Amino acid sequence: MDPARPHHSPEQSPASLHLPRPTRRAMLRGGAGLALAMGASAASLLTSGPTAHAQPRGGRRPRGVDYPKAEWIPADASNYTAADRPSEYPVEFVVIHVTQETYKDTVAIFQNPAKDVSSHYLVRSADGHVAQLVREKDVAWHAGNWDYNTRSIGIEHEGWIDEPDKWFTDEMYAASAALTANICDDHAIPKDREHIIGHNEVPGADHTDPGPHWDWDRYIKLVKSS
Ligand SMILES: [Zn+2]
Numbered sequence: 001m002d003p004a005r006p007h008h009s010p011e012q013s014p015a016s017l018h019l020p021r022p023t024r025r026a027m028l029r030g031g032a033g034l035a036l037a038m039g040a041s042a043a044s045l046l047t048s049g050p051t052a053h054a055q056p057r058g059g060r061r062p063r064g065v066d067y068p069k070a071e072w073i074p075a076d077a078s079n080y081t082a083a084d085r086p087s088e089y090p091v092e093f094v095v096i097h098v099t100q101e102t103y104k105d106t107v108a109i110f111q112n113p114a115k116d117v118s119s120h121y122l123v124r125s126a127d128g129h130v131a132q133l134v135r136e137k138d139v140a141w142h143a144g145n146w147d148y149n150t151r152s153i154g155i156e157h158e159g160w161i162d163e164p165d166k167w168f169t170d171e172m173y174a175a176s177a178a179l180t181a182n183i184c185d186d187h188a189i190p191k192d193r194e195h196i197i198g199h200n201e202v203p204g205a206d207h208t209d210p211g212p213h214w215d216w217d218r219y220i221k222l223v224k225s226s
Pocket of ligand 1: 097207
């Protein structure tokens, strides 16, 4: 519709939060480097400037959020693409991520205009607190695949994929499942593994999150019963 709208190929998609399989420190350096490397081309294509936020989904949500229990902590407007979903793009998937960062550092990354990365939601490990950083109508840059970014909601979970006992808490699973159930209900997304996918399952993704220790059976059961 908008001639200024970017048409990224997957290769041109803005970076997602974390890179494949590196250590934490390497990931921080590599993520920043990739974001910087991709930032110039992405930024030159993307519409910039402040985002005009429409009313929340259905006009009934408090504090500008789409999910009533979420805290609104907006990402920098240069880290996502303002859009008008679902009329502009259908919303068909929920993409599950693990941050490989702390909650606090993830918020800082999404609010840093140099990073070119964001997700709609971030769930805190210790207590399941949910932050919303990008409106669901907008396209967050989380999947590393422009087509999937346009058609999905991204949820980041605080923690590291190789430390599930430390980070994948009951509180985080429950809070995330309730969030995903709400998203599925509002967008008529089936509550199954065809539509609730890991970042590692995005076509072309070279990311491994949420990793082999993410308990999908438990998660989908929780989503269905939320
Ligand atoms: Zn991811």
